[in-house]
Amino acid sequence: MIRIARVELRRVTLPLVHRFRTSSHAKRSLEHILVRLEAGDGSVGWGEIASPSGPFYSAETVSSCWAVARDFLTPIVLGASWEHPSELAAATAKVRGNHFARAGFDVAAWSLWSGRSGIALSRALGGTLPQVEAGVSLGIEPTVDDLLAQVAARVAEGYRRVKLKIAPGWDVVPVRAVRDAFPAVPVHVDANGAYTDPDDPVLTELDTLGLLMIEQPFAPRDLVAHAALQARIGTPVCLDESVEEVADLVTALRLGAGRVLNIKVSRMGGLTAAVRAHDLARAEGMPVWCGGMHEFGIGRAANVALSSLPGFTMPSDVSGSDKYYARDVTTRPIVSTGGLVEVPATPGLGWEPDLAFIESQTVDALRLP
Numbered sequence: 001m002i003r004i005a006r007v008e009l010r011r012v013t014l015p016l017v018h019r020f021r022t023s024s025h026a027k028r029s030l031e032h033i034l035v036r037l038e039a040g041d042g043s044v045g046w047g048e049i050a051s052p053s054g055p056f057y058s059a060e061t062v063s064s065c066w067a068v069a070r071d072f073l074t075p076i077v078l079g080a081s082w083e084h085p086s087e088l089a090a091a092t093a094k095v096r097g098n099h100f101a102r103a104g105f106d107v108a109a110w111s112l113w114s115g116r117s118g119i120a121l122s123r124a125l126g127g128t129l130p131q132v133e134a135g136v137s138l139g140i141e142p143t144v145d146d147l148l149a150q151v152a153a154r155v156a157e158g159y160r161r162v163k164l165k166i167a168p169g170w171d172v173v174p175v176r177a178v179r180d181a182f183p184a185v186p187v188h189v190d191a192n193g194a195y196t197d198p199d200d201p202v203l204t205e206l207d208t209l210g211l212l213m214i215e216q217p218f219a220p221r222d223l224v225a226h227a228a229l230q231a232r233i234g235t236p237v238c239l240d241e242s243v244e245e246v247a248d249l250v251t252a253l254r255l256g257a258g259r260v261l262n263i264k265v266s267r268m269g270g271l272t273a274a275v276r277a278h279d280l281a282r283a284e285g286m287p288v289w290c291g292g293m294h295e296f297g298i299g300r301a302a303n304v305a306l307s308s309l310p311g312f313t314m315p316s317d318v319s320g321s322d323k324y325y326a327r328d329v330t331t332r333p334i335v336s337t338g339g340l341v342e343v344p345a346t347p348g349l350g351w352e353p354d355l356a357f358i359e360s361q362t363v364d365a366l367r368l369p
């Protein structure tokens with residue numbers, strides 16, 4: 001039995017090396033919440049709440065995560081006894097929604113449990129791949145030339161796939177420019193729900209560009225629109241925001257709302273649910289990849305572990321730390337070499353928190369008891 005004796009929450013800020021713009025936000029630095037769980041026997045696990053600052057990707061914000069973590073999740077977790085992380089995930093699932101906040105606790109529980117059991121997190125989750133393929137996600141740039149320069153730099157670094165953010169006014173022209181300049185590079189696009197009409201001629205045109213997939217063209221709840229688009233185009237539709245629960249994936253599969261799934265640890269509420277989504281998608285023959293939320297090293301390590309599961313057959317957004325941060329919160333950065341990230345075989349998360357650096361970047365902290 002593991003009993004959680006101590007919970008620590010920290011709001012930590014890191015400057016971004018390159019501004020990342022989607023249709024709704026552009027940031028120079030990010031603030032995430034690190035969760036440290038300590039068991040009665042002294043074993044420790046870390047997790048990360050990687051919510052964006054504003055409620056534009058999902059309804060959560062850093063401040064809402066902080067409040068929910070402090071007022072509802074910490075009281076559930078503190079003093080809780082469990083034998084497997086899925087039990088703690090079941091307890092915190094009494095809180096509806098708030099997936100990013102719950103994910104931080106779930107990842108901390110998995111880190112603690114795998115470390116204490118002497119096995120690598122990837123192995124604990126059922127991972128089998130020794131290395132995972134990394135792609136990059138590129139935001140909306142000021143000009144097409146800026147975008148082409150970003151693609152050139154990332155392709156030279158060896159990344160296996162390039163994902164381009166699109167929105168009305170920034171779609172066919174930049175995407176065609178990238179396809180023309182880099183015909184051999186696998187490209188996919190992500191709209192973060194910026195379109196409304198399944199018959200939109202822009203989507204018809206994107207369908208002719210040989211893209212790996214079109215990710216989340218419509219609003220999260222509009223699975224019917226995704227199904228209508230998927231029925232008329234050959235390019236696979238990928239779901240991101242639409243799938244927050246395994247039940248959403250069941251609905252999507254029933255409707256034919258997409259042929260690829262982006263599994264995000266944060267969006268699913270943690271590794272426990274992410275593995276379940278992977279298992280269902282795999283049983284249904286649906287390829288998956290791991291999406292990112294600009295995680296710091298702790299959350300990124302969890303993404304690497306998850307991406308080692310056998311259903312992750314497409315490159316994930318597990319770019320090296322240096323794509324985002326000059327210095328990460330782990331003692332070693334996460335490194336992509338030739339578009340591959342090694343999956344650690346050491347017990348637990350596989351990367352250690354850099355405690356002194358974390359302390360220097362902490363803007364608020366809460367320790368209980």
Ligand code: OSB
Binds near residue numbers: 052136
């Ligand atoms: O839709 O994948 C998304 C970042 C913020 C909000 C939404 C998304 C993203 C990313 C980040 O694409 C990808 C990464 O972490 O590299």
Ligand code: MG
Binds near residue numbers: 216240241
């Ligand atoms: Mg997305």
